[in-house]
Amino acid sequence: MEHRGLKYSGFKVIKEALTGHKGWKPVWRTPKPREEYDVVIVGGGGHGLATAYYLAKEFGITNVAVLEKGWIGSGNVGRNTTIVRSNYLLPGNEPFYEFSMKLWENLEQDFNYNAMVSQRGILNLFHNDAGRDAYARRGNAMILAGADAVLLDQDGVRQMYPCLDFENARFPIKGGLLQPRGGTVRHDAVAWGYARGADSRGVDIIQNCEVTGMVIENGICRGVETSQGTIKAKKIAVCVAGSSSRVMSMAGMRLPIESHVLQAFVSEGLKPILPGVVTFGAGHFYVSQSDKGGLVFGGDIDGYNSYAQRGNLPVVEDVCEGGMALMPMIGRARLLRMWGGVMDMSMDGSPFIDKTHIDGLYFNGGWCYGGFKATPASGWCYAHLLAKDKPHPVATEYRLDRFKRGAMIDEKGVGAQPNLH
Amino acid sequence: MIIHHPLLGPRDASEFVYKGDASLINRPDWQADNAPELFHDYLYLRDNPAGEHQELWYHEQGDRSWLVVTRNTLTHDITNVELARDVAFAKQANKSGRVEKSGRGKK
Numbered sequence: 219m220e221h222r223g224l225k226y227s228g229f230k231v232i233k234e235a236l237t238g239h240k241g242w243k244p245v246w247r248t249p250k251p252r253e254e255y256d257v258v259i260v261g262g263g264g265h266g267l268a269t270a271y272y273l274a275k276e277f278g279i280t281n282v283a284v285l286e287k288g289w290i291g292s293g294n295v296g297r298n299t300t301i302v303r304s305n306y307l308l309p310g311n312e313p314f315y316e317f318s319m320k321l322w323e324n325l326e327q328d329f330n331y332n333a334m335v336s337q338r339g340i341l342n343l344f345h346n347d348a349g350r351d352a353y354a355r356r357g358n359a360m361i362l363a364g365a366d367a368v369l370l371d372q373d374g375v376r377q378m379y380p381c382l383d384f385e386n387a388r389f390p391i392k393g394g395l396l397q398p399r400g401g402t403v404r405h406d407a408v409a410w411g412y413a414r415g416a417d418s419r420g421v422d423i424i425q426n427c428e429v430t431g432m433v434i435e436n437g438i439c440r441g442v443e444t445s446q447g448t449i450k451a452k453k454i455a456v457c458v459a460g461s462s463s464r465v466m467s468m469a470g471m472r473l474p475i476e477s478h479v480l481q482a483f484v485s486e487g488l489k490p491i492l493p494g495v496v497t498f499g500a501g502h503f504y505v506s507q508s509d510k511g512g513l514v515f516g517g518d519i520d521g522y523n524s525y526a527q528r529g530n531l532p533v534v535e536d537v538c539e540g541g542m543a544l545m546p547m548i549g550r551a552r553l554l555r556m557w558g559g560v561m562d563m564s565m566d567g568s569p570f571i572d573k574t575h576i577d578g579l580y581f582n583g584g585w586c587y588g589g590f591k592a593t594p595a596s597g598w599c600y601a602h603l604l605a606k607d608k609p610h611p612v613a614t615e616y617r618l619d620r621f622k623r624g625a626m627i628d629e630k631g632v633g634a635q636p637n638l639h
Numbered sequence: 640m641i642i643h644h645p646l647l648g649p650r651d652a653s654e655f656v657y658k659g660d661a662s663l664i665n666r667p668d669w670q671a672d673n674a675p676e677l678f679h680d681y682l683y684l685r686d687n688p689a690g691e692h693q694e695l696w697y698h699e700q701g702d703r704s705w706l707v708v709t710r711n712t713l714t715h716d717i718t719n720v721e722l723a724r725d726v727a728f729a730k731q732a733n734k735s736g737r738v739e740k741s742g743r744g745k746k
Contacts, residue, residue, distance in 0.1 A: 463687035474683040476659065477712070522657045523712045525689040530640055530715070532653040565683045621683045 246417035251424050251449050255283045258451035260429050261458035262286025264295035267412035268597020274419035277605035282421045287428035291409030297559035298590040299482050299516050303340045303400035304365045307356045310615030310627040312363040317612045318595030331411030333404050339494035340400030345389045349499050353395035368396040389500035432469045439579035455580045460560035462583035474565040479524040479558045480587045485551040487511030503540030528558040561587045568627035571599050571616040643720050658695035661707045
């Protein structure tokens with residue numbers, strides 16, 4: 219293939235600019251599925267493509283297909299609010315997310331693609347003493363896991379974000395927990411960069427190929443039925459967060475997951491006002507400003523089972539109320555776009571990267587609405603599990619049987635309900 | 640979404656609290672030999688269907704009744720609403736183990 223081995227460079231960009239951009243080629247192939255692969259990855263989203271990329275690059279397994287029912291990156295990797303961070307509390311989570319953060323930091327050099335990784339910092343605000351205590355504890359947990367954290371007082375926050383409503387009568391801003399290495403990443407480019415990197419190493423990315431059934435013989439998964447025929451494989455790696463229950467039901471499995479809708483919003487373009495990511499501590503509202511100037515924000519899930527990829531107005535009102543409480547100037551901005559994505563809401567708010575009880579069938583899902591930041595580590599750890607049949611050291615807790623064992627990873631500390639984070 | 644309450648008529652869904660799959664009515668037998676396993680499945684596992692879904696809604700901002708709402712998770716269309724107590728009593732009456740339509744719901 220002509221595009222293989224082509225490296226992007228500043229020289230190439232200038233050359234193409236001067237010659238009418240006629241030299242650019244498609245960056246991945248459109249192959250027909252072969253009869254059999256070593257590994258078939260179901261789901262061409264961020265996590266699935268990252269899994270294929272790291273399987274090929276880090277573990278030397280290149281006889282791999284990624285099956286995507288639509289076009290790659292058409293699901294949640296293109297619907298999130300692009301935030302990356304590793305500000306978790308629990309030992310089962312924080313090392314994993316810090317591993318992901320380190321991969322983000324070197325991602326563009328690693329896959330030679332501009333993903334616009336911008337470490338502009340993420341600031342979680344607190345509004346009372348209890349909030350400060352909780353964030354001091356969280357910050358210490360982050361530092362113990364090798365991440366970075368700075369506890370800011372009110373003046374510290376005021377210097378960074380003078381536009382916020384510090385003297386709000388109900389929720390005055392008392393300070394915040396800052397992770398300077400957090401930030402945002404161009405989410406589509408993450409999918410494209412991983413796809414290009416996987417394809418150039420021999421992975422077949424097969425789009426418009428919906429999985430319609432599992433081929434299971436004597437308790438062993440030997441392949442998948444698809445809209446493009448049966449494809450055999452030694453290992454089937456399901457990676458379809460949002461639709462996990464639907465796909466795994468083809469193997470007769472019920473999961474500790476409900477699918478819920480999460481909405482996200484973009485305002486009209488504004489002059490630069492927010493240098494980083496800010497989250498409101500008294501309600502659920504998070505916001506950053508895109509390079510085009512739009513305020514990108516979101517809040518709670520709608521709160522009922524849904525596969526509709528669109529939400530309802532009460533949550534729009536709730537999210538905008540959070541925005542108004544945090545930064546009243548947002549009230550003068552018009553909402554440009556809003557959309558919804560389907561979230562795998564697990565019963566403790568934490569994900570799964572695990573083998574199933576069916577030999578050859580592997581599962582990655584349950585990312586709730588925090589899957590984007592996890593993309594590199596999810597791909598790496600899933601590839602590790604597929605290649606070595608052992609969990610990666612930072613992903614040992616993401617087991618499907620953890621509820622049976624009483625080993626939930628319950629960041630919020632509220633028990634079994636599928637509406638956490 | 641508008642939920643047609645069997646007693647109060649059309650009410651906005653924001654008056655309600657959502658609880659989840661209506662199979663949560665079917666609490667397992669705590670004296671069964673495999674009760675821990677039954678309760679694990681009851682508490683954590685879900686069918687999570689794409690399409691018709693029977694689910695519990697609590698009218699917290701209204702008459703505090705529990706409802707069983709039949710709603711399509713792909714379209715958000717609501718096709719049937721019943722009082723959860725009617726559903727539970729109907730289930731007790733025929734002991735079939737699954738949520739039955741009581742016939743009192745509004746289409």
